[in-house]
Amino acid sequence: MSFSLRLILKELFHRWVGFSLSLLAATAAVALCVGITMMQSAADKETRRNARDIGSNVFIIPASCDLYEYHQQGYSKDSMPDTNIDRMMEAGKIAYNHLIPTLTAEIKVEGRLARMTGIAMARHPKGRPSKSKMGVVVTPGHVHLGHNVAELLGAKKGEDIQLLNRLWVVERVAPEMGTVDDITILANLEDAQQALARRGEISEIKAISCVQCDTPEDTSLGTLRAQLKKILPDTQVYLMKEIADARVRQRRMMELYSPFVIIVLILASAAWLGVLAAINVRERIGEIGLLRALGYGGRTIGFLILGRAALVGVSAALLGFVIGTFITLAFGPEIFPETARAIRSDYRILGVVLVATPLVALFASFIPATLAIGHDPAVTLRENQ
């Protein structure tokens, strides 16, 4: 072991309080950064899921549909071919995702006007990764009843009901929502098309505009319309701006949050390490003066100060990685229950912290080291007399 390294180690053990404080600060920062980075993937997935659950923010309706009527009724009475969804899926990279075709019509239930909506599982344009199920999936031959409709029919989950001249099994009775959903009967799209005698028809395609497509402009209505005009010229598209903005806000917030926290952690720990290094240099000023008097050059003095910082950095990186990984694996799944599987230990993070932490510690100790090297030994030794 080199003489300078032995000096560094002996000094670390001698001034163990200062060393422990530096190690503690750096380890805590590394552990937090490791935890945040490990949970980032789960957080991203959870955020995407939450953003998606906000609901569709785009609706595509037939060109013939009158927008006034649409908003007054809450659905399109006009229809379009259900092959439109296939055309959109074949279109390749477009700013739409989670395409949900629906067919909605008014029906009479026990003499009252209710609404039947046939719905299919969300589909994804070609080239996009198949994502998790979104929205409602109704098993063929089954229905989901809105709260008021179920009351009207006196139907419960698992019971059979007669509607539109056929028998349906109640798969779910929704709780009271206070919206039009309370008077809606949800069925599988094909069943609804058959029951309503509108085979091959859909009244609307709901979708989510993709905020990550290419540029932020891709989410604008102009882009959506331009893309749709090429694929489905006989349709019109509208963006539900409030929902779209909420999705963007949610995702942007998460995208910015982690880097912000990590930067603040790095700066705070660097400042703390810098202060502790300055205190250490101040305590050792007599020792540094003596070493200069004995002929030790600035390079050796710098090595003693910066070597100490590098040792703190390497130790903190190893400790912080182990602690951060352990805590994240133990508590991460509680924070992100839905996407817990995405939380995994990642040895690439160890590589990064093993390089970055000593660098931050060296950077933080640079000014104290410069002061130590530049300190006049004659002044130091005179002042310490």
Add this chain to the structure above:
Amino acid sequence: MIIELSHVTRKFPTRNATVTALSDVNFKLEAGTMACLSGPSGSGKSTLLFTLGGMLRPDSGTVRVLEQDLYGLSKSERAAFRATQIGFVFQEFHLIPYLTVRENVLLPLGQIKHSARPNFEECEKLLTRLGLAHRMDHKPRQLSAGERQRTAIARATLLKPPVLLADEPTGNLDENSAAEVYQLLTEYRDQGGTVLVVTHTRAAWNYADQVFQIVAGQLQVCSEVPNQSYSH
């Protein structure tokens, strides 16, 4: 001449005025002599010592040690020269608290080439000669003041530098320990070393071949004390 100062001036600017610590000082010291540099506090004694030790560049004049113009050397050359040619002893001992006595004494070895290093046996012999054989593995805080200063002297003389500079080496010691220290310094002189002691205690004069006084930055030869007249 082993030490030669010619027209050395050193001033320290302060907020209100400039203090002249050394004013046109001329000073020579032959090999194998021990000199005392005396004077009141703030008279420039330590400034002269540090200037001689290559740690304080004078504003003007030349400092030659072993025929070498000290401030004609680069910083690193001067540090290397100091490591092997000049030993320092300080009033506050300046021992490194986390090193043992043996490690403190071996500290100068970190800066010299391996072939020129004395071996550890020589270090232990030196410590034994200085009465520190039983203290080799002790930390400075476990030593008395006299033992600390003897350790500092061992560190300063391990490499047998031709020049030994001591700044108030007995300032923190009782009478007996101070006498021991002067005994060691004169022994070093007797082995051929050149010793310059900065002190304001007149008792030190008894051990010196030459005594200089410095007053307001001006150096004066105070007296010459022949070796034979030592009473120790």
